Amino acid sequence: MKAVNAIEKKIFTLPQLRSQLASWRVTNKTIAFTNGCFDILHEGHIFSLSQAAKEADYLVVGINSDSSTKRLKGPERPVNHEHSRALLLASLAIVDAVVVFEEDTPLELIRAVLPDVLVKGGDYTIETIVGSKEVIANGGRVVINPIVEGFSTTGIIQQIKSSFS
Numbered sequence: 001m002k003a004v005n006a007i008e009k010k011i012f013t014l015p016q017l018r019s020q021l022a023s024w025r026v027t028n029k030t031i032a033f034t035n036g037c038f039d040i041l042h043e044g045h046i047f048s049l050s051q052a053a054k055e056a057d058y059l060v061v062g063i064n065s066d067s068s069t070k071r072l073k074g075p076e077r078p079v080n081h082e083h084s085r086a087l088l089l090a091s092l093a094i095v096d097a098v099v100v101f102e103e104d105t106p107l108e109l110i111r112a113v114l115p116d117v118l119v120k121g122g123d124y125t126i127e128t129i130v131g132s133k134e135v136i137a138n139g140g141r142v143v144i145n146p147i148v149e150g151f152s153t154t155g156i157i158q159q160i161k162s163s164f165s
Ligand SMILES: Nc1ncnc2c1ncn2[C@@H]1O[C@H](COP(=O)(O)OP(=O)(O)OP(=O)(O)O)[C@@H](O)[C@H]1O
Pocket: 034, 035, 036, 037, 038, 039, 043, 044, 045, 047, 048, 073, 119, 120, 121, 122, 123, 124, 145, 146, 147, 148, 149, 150, 151, 152, 153, 154, 155
C-alpha cells in the first residue's frame, strides 16, 4: 500500500499543483510541462516523457480527463480511466507531477503552470502546440521531440481488434 500512496502523492489537483510549483520555484528549480491522453502507455510515450524530463528539474504532465479524451479521440476512448492513466504516469520516476484537465485543450492549465519548457511530440508543430505563445511570452521555450515510428495507442487498439476478430 505504501508504494501506491507514494505514487498517488504525485497526482495533484490544480490548487495543489500551484502550491507545489511555488515550493519548487523557491529554489529556482525549472519546470517542464507536457500533456496528452496517454491512454495505453507505449514506447513512444516513454521516449517523449524521458526527453521532456531532460529539459528541466521537474516534469509536470497534464492529462485529458475521460470526457475530454472522449471528445478528442472518439466515443470508444479512453480505454483506461483517467485515474488509471494518472497512476501509470505518476509511477514513472521521470514524472514529478500529474494533473488532470477537463477542457478540450490544456491552455488554462499551461497559463497556470507557465513552465520553463513546453514539450510535445513531433505530431505537432510550434503553430499547433497549445500554450506555445504563452510559454514563449513568459520567457520559456518549446521543444518538439521526434516521433518513435510504429507506436500509437490507436495502432495498439487496432492490432488488438484485428488479433481477436
Ligand atoms: N510514437 C510516438 N513517439 C513519440 N512521441 C509520441 C508518440 N506517440 C505519442 N507521442 C506523444 O505522446 C503524447 C501523448 O500522445 P497521445 O496520448 O495522443 O498518444 P498516441 O499514441 O498518439 O494516442 P492516439 O493514437 O490515441 O492518438 C503527445 O505529446 C505525443 O506527441
